[in-house]
Amino acid sequence: MSMTFFYARVSTTDQTAAHQRIQAEKAGFTINEVVADEGVSGVSTKLADRPGGSRLLGKLREGDTLVVRWVDRLGRDYQDVTDTIQALMNRRIVVRTVINGLVFDGAAADPMQRAVRDALISFMAATAQAQAEASKEAQRAGIAHAKGRDDAYRGRKPSYSRAQLEAVRAQLAQGASVSAIARDTGLSRQTVYRIQEDPAEAEAALARWSA
Template identity: 50%
Template sequence: MTPTAKTVLYVRVSTAGQTSDHQLTQARAAGYEIKDNHVITDHGVSGVKTVLKERDQGRRLYDLLQPGDTLLVRWVDRLGRTYSDVKQVIEHFNAMGVTVKTVINNMTFEADYKLEDPTLRAARDAILAFMSAIAEADAKAKAEARQAGIDHVKASPDAKRKYRGKPPSFDRATFAQVQNMLSQDGVTISEIAREAGISRQTVHRIKDDPVKAEEALTRWGM
């Protein structure tokens, strides 16, 4: 690594109740020196539905990381949950000279310039393909288990009372504010998200399916 090289920890937490603190603590306990301003966190973002470069903070990595840097994640599923997404992201950063490491099991995917030997590069790529497949299989298994639980609850006699789904990340006033701003010419999704205090993904959900957003508010008595 060059004298100016840095280690950047990327954290993705999918629910409001989760924080990045435990992942940072775990990384530091593993021996990584990470400055507070080198922790990039995406809150409330689905790794299945949103690729890294489309996440609010994930996009920062593409500007922040430089050749010689290290991108650290708890596990490869933080970067994506499908085989193609995980593989594409790590290959992109490796090609630009960034090494990708995981806290769990201390997996290392070296930057291309560090692997002049084609055999070593082939070994790295084989491990990357395997880990990417594992991430997708794990995501699929969890999704199927979740759906099975949802189907079970929906089939119960008091399903309407019990099953309301995930509570909306916005209230009715915010919903109205977003709809009003969406009707204005020249207002970007990022501007709406910043003004309303919600994520870009939430703005997109309201924009793409306002009826569904309204139904969620009603289910939760909001």
């Protein structure tokens, strides 16, 4: 009997695997088992080297479906993501994403279908890496901006957490609407607009209030 696994990787204390599962179920997925890595960075650690990732790879069997929130959950960078998805497809495991409802299936036999599928994998992996690099750059700029301000002036305390800020940036990069992002993150539309208009200041506000 085939199984549907949901893999969650959360790298900050205010994210939870349970929240990601709820998002997947709201998107229409029926999950048989959840495997998670919490407090694990996806930037420096391959899927197979994470405790949960290693356990997941040992559980998956031919015909199973693996659901992830987005392809960046599966690897550190472009090459790692594409290699991981290809290896899963070679095992006849279907990979599906919650965001955008993408499906990567190794059973495709038609050369044109395979070409389109592989091109999409490459594009999505490249997008994930570009978003991660943009997030790191915005964070560096925000911290530098915060350090350049008078320490006695911190301004209004941010109404969002680190996890919410990262979620907003990720979904903006994927083309999600402000209204949809607000619903998903629990933030107001005005807050999402502010983050969209000045991501460096959004980072700076978190940095000023981190102490």
